[in-house]
Amino acid sequence: MFKEERTESMFDWSMLGDISEGRPNLGPTMNVAVYRLMQFTLRDVLIRDYGVEAAEHILYSAGEEAGRHLYRNVITKKDDLTEFIGELQQVLKDLSIGILRVEAADLKALTFTLTVAEDLDCSGLPICGEEICKYDEGFIQGLLSEHTGRNFLVREIDCWCSGDRVCRFDVKPAA
C-alpha cells in the first residue's frame, strides 16, 4: 500500500487514516514547526540527492496531487467558480493552511492573482530573497485544474522568504 513500487499515483484519501480513532487524545492538529521540520528536512534531502530543479518538481507534483485530492474529498461547491473559491477560502482557513484572498480575478479568461497570508509553509521564515512555495504552486494548480478541467501556470511572485508579508501567486491558463 505505502511501499509498492509505482509509475503512477496510488495515493488515496483513505491513506490519511482514521485520525479520530488513532489520536483520541492528541487530536487532528499538531505544531506547525513539526510540519515544517518534515517539509524542510525532506526538501533538504531531495535537493541533496536530486538537485534543486528536480526537488522543486517533486514538491510541485506532490502539491498538485494534494490539491486534486482535497478538491475531490473536501470541496462541495463544484458548479460555480466563485462559490468554489469562497468555499476554498473557508476550507483553507478551517484547516489552518493559510488565509486565501483573491486580489484580482478574470473568470472568463481564468486569470487570477491570489495571496495566501499566514502560509503554513513559509510565513515567518528567514528572509532570503527566494520564493520557495513550490508545493503551494502545485497545490493551487491541482485545485483549479480539478475544478475547471484545464491546466494552469501558477507562479509565486512574492513570498515571505523574498521579503513580502504574504505569498502572492500569479495564475493563468497553461498554453
Next chain:
Amino acid sequence: MLELQKSQLDTITGAFYRILRGEKTAPIPLPSDLPENEFTQLVTYINRFIKEYNEFAEFMYSLSRGDLEYPPPPGKLRVLQSFKSLQSSLRHLTWKTQQIAAGDFTQRVDFMGDFSTAFNSMTQQLEQAFVDLERANHELADKNQQITDSIRYAQRIQQAILPTPEAWHQAFDKQAFVIYLPQSIVSGDFYWLAHAQEAILVAAVDCTGHGVSGAFLSMIGHTLLNKIVLEDQILDPAQILEHLHSGVRTALQQETGDTRDGMDVCLCRIDADRQHATFAGANRPLYYVSQQQFQEIKGDRKSIGGIQKEAQRTFTNHDVVLAPGDTLYLSSDGLADQPDPNGKKLGSKQLKTLLSEVAPLPIAEQERCIRAHLQAHQQNEPQRDDIMLLGLRI
C-alpha cells in the same frame, strides 16, 4: 583615515532635509572620478533609499487616490511591504464586494479585525434584506394576481351590461361600429342601447376616472338609464339626463357628501321613422355627417352628478334631421385626448377631420381606418384613458 569635504556632507544633509520637507528628492550626484571608498558606498545606499522612497511615495499617492491597480514597486522596505499588504486587502475586498453585488451572499472576509466583523455583518444583513425583499415581491405578486383575477371577473360582469353584438347590429341593420378600448381591464366608459316605443335610444357615457372606480360608476349609470327609460318610460333625452343627474347625486349622496364623481353623456334618441333624432349632451358633443357635411352639436356644459350650484339642473334637446346615409358619432373624450410618443394629443380638431374623411366609406371600413389612425398616432405610447367611439349609419 577617510577625509571628507564639508560640501560632500552638505549634499547628504540637503537630501534628507528635502525628504523631511516633503519634497521629491533626486539622487545625490556621484561623480565617476570619485574613489571607491566608504563615502561612495554610503551615497550609493542613500541613493538606493531615495529611489525606493520616491517609488514608494508614488505608490502611496496612487493608493490614497483609490487606484488599486497601481503596481507596487520592488523593494523590501518594511513599510512598503505593509502597504502592499494593505493594497492586497483592498483589492481582495473589492473582489469580494463585486461577488456580493452579483448576488453571492456566501462571501465572507476574515482576519481584518473589526472590519471583517462589520463587513460580514453587513453582508448577512444584505442577504436577509434580499430574502425579505424576495418574499415581499412574491407576496406582492400573489396579491396582484388575486386583484387582477378579481378585476377580470368584474370585467365579465361589466361586459354583460353592454349591448350584445347581435342586439347592436340588429338595431342598426349592421350599419354601426363600436370602438371600445378600456384603459385597464374594466372601464369607466360604457355604451347603452334601448328600444322604446319603436324609437332607439343610444348613449355613450364617460364616467369619472377609469379602471375600477370608473367601472363602479358605470354600473350606477347603466342601472339608472334602464330604470329611467325602460321602467319610467321617460324618452325625452334632456329629461333622461336630468333624471340621470338626480339619480347619480342620490346614489352617491352628493347632496350631503363631498364626492364629486359623475359622468359625461352623449345621448341620442332616433325616432321610429329614422328621419329624426334628438340629442342631449352632458359635456359631450354629437358629431354627425349629413349630406357629406360634417356637423357638431355641442352638449350642455354640465356634467351628470357632482356639484350642483343651480336650483335645478336642466339639459337641452337638439333636433337632428336625418337622411339615409347620414352617420352619427357618439364618443367619450379618450380618443381625442390620447397623446402620441411626443405627448401631443390627437385633439378634437384632428378627430373631426378624420371623421369627415371616413364618413363616406362603408361603416366597417370607417372603423378600420379610425383604428389604424389611432395606432399610427399612439404608436407605443401607453393608453391614457378609456377610449370609446360609436358610429351609426342611418
